[in-house]
Amino acid sequence: MSDTVMDARPASGTPASPRLASRHLPRWSPLAIAAGAIAVAAGIGAGAGLSSHIQWGLIALVLFVAGSYAITARVEGRRQAKDRVATSLVWSSFVLAVIPLYSLVETTISKGADVIDGTFLTHSMNNVLTIQPGGGVYHAIIGTLEQVGIATVIAAPLGMLTAIYLVEYGKGRLAKWVTFFVDVMTGIPSIVAGLFILSIWFVALGKAPASGFAGSLALALLMMPVVVRSTEEMLKLVPNELREASLALGVPKWRTTVKVVLPTAVGGITTGVMLAIARIAGESAPIALLVFGSAAINTDPFHDPQSSLPYYIYEQYNNGNQPSYDRAWGAALVLIAFVMVLNLIARFIARWKAPKAGR
Structure with a gap:
């Protein structure tokens, strides 16, 4: 109260009910x-x-x-x-x-921002003294694009097919084991993935990897469980009524998955893949173990060492002088911009492919 x-x-007027x-x-x-x-x-x-x-x-x-x-x-x-x-x-x-x-x-x-200019983005560190200003990050950008691209080509299809199996077909003990291993792989440190590929490379080929492709294999291991989990959640959001309606018309299970389920969830699946790419773009431990880094431009990811943006940042910071620190900050800004662009693309695709009312 x-x-x-x-x-x-007031009492002088007509009394009103209290409120x-x-x-x-x-x-x-x-x-x-x-x-x-x-x-x-x-x-x-x-x-x-x-x-x-x-x-x-x-x-x-x-x-x-x-x-x-x-x-x-x-x-x-x-x-x-x-x-x-x-x-x-x-x-x-x-x-x-x-x-x-x-x-x-x-x-x-x-x-x-003060370091980034046309020269920084179009030149490498080949024949550049680390204690002097100059050089650029072009070779690291090429390495990152190639390594992340190869990892995406490997991990995205495998991850999406695994998620389709778990949601649409997976039953029994095998599906439980697959889910368990996906959960375990989600928490694997990046250095462990690099050591695994390094050991396989030595055992299978008997030589050191020293190539961007070896780093891509480690990045694919890190990317795959993220793709599986994101795709799995998007497929679970597809209403069962759509599947049942398609199956009631006599459409086979695989055709229902391809023509009904996947188009409905394609926006969320693409967003998950983009976020997985952004997650592996900043990994440096597997690159340090498997790719070794290079000051020159190497456009062949299957032969010889190759640099990347995360490894370039680590390498420049270890030089221990002010010009190298400046280049490291410039490369960090380029990497942040790269990840930001991927996230913006993911948001655009998610909004573009989102189900519209009335359709």
């Missing part, structure tokens, strides 16, 4: 509380001599949550205050997750 007031007309009017904070109150929390946090940070703005932000988040609860409890009651605190915690968690991402992107852009 403390949270409500009785509103009735219950609850007190509510205005819609702009969260912004006002946030502004106050930021101002108080800035004062505390400046008074305590805190130089990091991140510390100021954390103090502001704590003050915002506490202030939201205190003000809402006084005006709207404890029940609404708890709901407001839960909402504030969700927004605070979102902000805390965005802060390191923003810091990473901002740092990479600020340190790598």
Whole structure:
């Protein structure tokens, strides 16, 4: 009753039935509380001599949550205050997750943008002294595109066919074992995949790999379980009514899968493949073991060492001088841009192939 007031007309007029009017904070109150929390946090940070703005932000988040609860409890009651605190915690968690991402992107852009130009993107490190500015990342871009492309050609069809088997045909012990091994492969460290291919290469061929194709095999091992899992989930989202309608018309099982199930799930499947490509594009451990890296341009992934963007970053950072650090940041920015483009393509395909209402 403390949270409500009785509103009735004066006794002199015609009496009206009393109505219950609850007190509510205005819609702009969260912004006002946030502004106050930021101002108080800035004062505390400046008074305590805190130089990091991140510390100021954390103090502001704590003050915002506490202030939201205190003000809402006084005006709207404890029940609404708890709901407001839960909402504030969700927004605070979102902000805390965005802060390191923003810091990473901002740092990479600020340190790598000055290096990237036409020369950096079209030249290699062949005959370039590491202690001097110059050189480029062209040979690493070629290596990454070829290695990731070969891995995709190997892993994407195998992963999609495995997922189709598990969802459409898989029953019994074999399907359970396949699912178990896919789950195990999902958590395999990249260095283990590289060691496995390295041992197979030595045993089968009796020689060191030193080629982009060997690295692609390791990347395919890392990519395959991601493709299987994403494709499997997309196929499970296809309504069973579509399968039953096709089978009721006498269409064979395989034709139903090819003509009905796969076209319905193609948007999600393509998105999963793109995300799997983005996942393996940043792997450096298998490349260090199997490809070895190279300062020259090598367009043949089946012979001789070949570089890649992750290995180029590692290699330049290990040189230990400022020009190499600058090149490493530039290559990191190129790699982030490459992954971002893949994610944008995945989103575009998912929206393009999404089922439309009325179809």
